[in-house]
Amino acid sequence: xxxxxxxxxxxxxxxxxxxxxxxxxxxxxxxxxxxxxxxxxxxxxxxxxxxxxxxxxxxxxxxxxxxxxxxxxxxxxxxxxxxxxxxxxxxxxxxxxxxxxxxxxxxxxxxxxxxxxxxxxxxxxxxxxxxxxxxxxxxxxxxxxxxxxxxxxxxxxxxxxxxxxxxxxxxxxxxxxxxxxxxxxxxxxxxxxxxxxxxxxxxxxxxxxxxxxxxxxxxxxxxxxxxxxxxxxxxxxxxxxxxxxxxxxxxxxxxxxxxxxxxxxxxxxxxxxxxxxxxxxxxxxx
Amino acid sequence: xxxxxxxxxxxxxxxxxxxxxxxxxxxxxxxxxxxxxxxxxxxxxxxxxxxxxxxxxxxxxxxxxxxxxxxxxxxxxxxxxxxxxxxxxxxxxxxxxxxxxxxxxxxxxxxxxxxxxxxxxxxxxxxxxxxxxxxxxx
Numbered sequence: 001x002x003x004x005x006x007x008x009x010x011x012x013x014x015x016x017x018x019x020x021x022x023x024x025x026x027x028x029x030x031x032x033x034x035x036x037x038x039x040x041x042x043x044x045x046x047x048x049x050x051x052x053x054x055x056x057x058x059x060x061x062x063x064x065x066x067x068x069x070x071x072x073x074x075x076x077x078x079x080x081x082x083x084x085x086x087x088x089x090x091x092x093x094x095x096x097x098x099x100x101x102x103x104x105x106x107x108x109x110x111x112x113x114x115x116x117x118x119x120x121x122x123x124x125x126x127x128x129x130x131x132x133x134x135x136x137x138x139x140x141x142x143x144x145x146x147x148x149x150x151x152x153x154x155x156x157x158x159x160x161x162x163x164x165x166x167x168x169x170x171x172x173x174x175x176x177x178x179x180x181x182x183x184x185x186x187x188x189x190x191x192x193x194x195x196x197x198x199x200x201x202x203x204x205x206x207x208x209x210x211x212x213x214x215x216x217x218x219x220x221x222x223x224x225x226x227x228x229x230x231x232x233x234x235x236x237x238x239x240x241x242x243x244x245x246x247x248x249x250x251x252x253x254x255x256x257x258x259x260x261x262x263x264x265x266x267x268x269x270x271x272x273x274x275x276x277x278x279x280x281x282x283x284x285x286x
Numbered sequence: 287x288x289x290x291x292x293x294x295x296x297x298x299x300x301x302x303x304x305x306x307x308x309x310x311x312x313x314x315x316x317x318x319x320x321x322x323x324x325x326x327x328x329x330x331x332x333x334x335x336x337x338x339x340x341x342x343x344x345x346x347x348x349x350x351x352x353x354x355x356x357x358x359x360x361x362x363x364x365x366x367x368x369x370x371x372x373x374x375x376x377x378x379x380x381x382x383x384x385x386x387x388x389x390x391x392x393x394x395x396x397x398x399x400x401x402x403x404x405x406x407x408x409x410x411x412x413x414x415x416x417x418x419x420x421x422x423x424x
Contacts, residue, residue, distance in 0.1 A: 033289075033291075035289045036289055066402065069394065069402040069404070070350040070351060070394045070395075070396060070402055071350070071351060071394070072351055072353060072392055072394055072404065077351070083350070083351075086350065089348075090348070090396050090400055091396075091398065091399065091400035092400035095400070131399060131400040132399050132400065133399055135398065135399055135400070136345075136397060136398040136399035171289070174288065174289075175288065175289040178288075178289045178290065178291070179289055182291040279401075281318035281401075
């Protein structure tokens with residue numbers, strides 16, 4: 001049933017997602033919380049660096065794997081004159097180049113020139129719409145825009161987790177609590193859009209037909225379950241742990257840090273499942 | 287430093303809602319491309335002189351590789367025509383007329399979504415039956 005998925009495909013895709021989430025997420029955090037970002041520039045720079053390194057290391061490996069796949073595993077043919085640049089003519093190669101350009105912009109200007117940083121975020125996030133299932137749907141324009149809403153919120157949300165945890169050390173208790181509370185307020189507005197866009201995309205890709213015996217739909221169901229866990233944790237953070245920050249600072253901060261670390265772990269699992277989903281054919285295709 | 291945040295603009299979520307509302311449009315299912323049909327078909331036996339292999343796919347694909355190998359000699363038969371350089375749903379690849387033997391065909395391609403597809407099939411080119419010598423009739 002899951003014959004189309006390989007571990008290296010799912011994990012390499014997850015690492016690419018993690019890379020853009022780290023880089024673009026840090027930039028979006030700095031744009032959303034400019035005052036907090038001024039005291040946390042080092043943390044955000046590190047997050048951008050880690051994201052950029054992930055992209056710069058994993059994308060070339062993915063392109064090599066792609067070349068080998070299209071040449072039937074024949075390395076000589078894969079890198080011979082006929083096929084050498086083939087990846088760059090294909091949607092995934094073009095998406096990879098766009099992503100690398102976006103992350104380069106973020107790394108160079110993300111924290112110094114906000115407009116260029118946001119342009120980099122747009123390229124990095126938008127690159128995903130150039131490839132994959134949405135790019136090949138009959139109404140790819142609509143599907144791509146839905147995907148962009150989904151991904152933009154996901155990058156903003158997941159990319160803010162590490163900075164939020166770090167702000168517990170970098171900022172005063174009051175400032176950290178204010179920043180985390182504000183994040184919670186914004187997340188309560190934006191995350192429903194992420195969920196709606198994800199639901200709409202799923203419905204579009206499977207032609208509004210629920211069929212839980214299908215590998216694609218099983219993977220989506222797993223993703224939904226883990227995201228539900230992630231949301232439950234986020235709710236605990238917002239309604240229990242963040243208020244505790246102001247009343248019982250040391251224990252509240254420790255609990256919040258642990259909870260955010262768990263959220264990061266769950267988020268990476270979601271990315272691996274998403275990597276598997278994007279390798280699987282929707283609509284009962286196999 | 288004391289951080290405070292203004293309440294965000296109330297129109298933004300509304301704008302997003304409207305945009306998302308517009309997005310609710312049915313797109314068609316998008317299963318990965320599969321091979322529909324080949325000529326010769328998998329397992330077929332054909333007469334000598336076959337000089338073309340045809341492919342038909344369920345959706346547009348950029349064919350990347352068609353490798354035809356004669357199983358007995360393990361010799362790869364090079365295509366006589368170039369592979370299409372665009373996304374196609376059908377393609378005919380020319381070869382020098384194939385001599386008798388069993389041939390394995392391996393192909394790879396990339397769908398519009400960037401997914402790599404691959405497949406294999408085989409067919410036989412049957413040697414013509416030797417004609418019997420005429421019998422003398424007395």
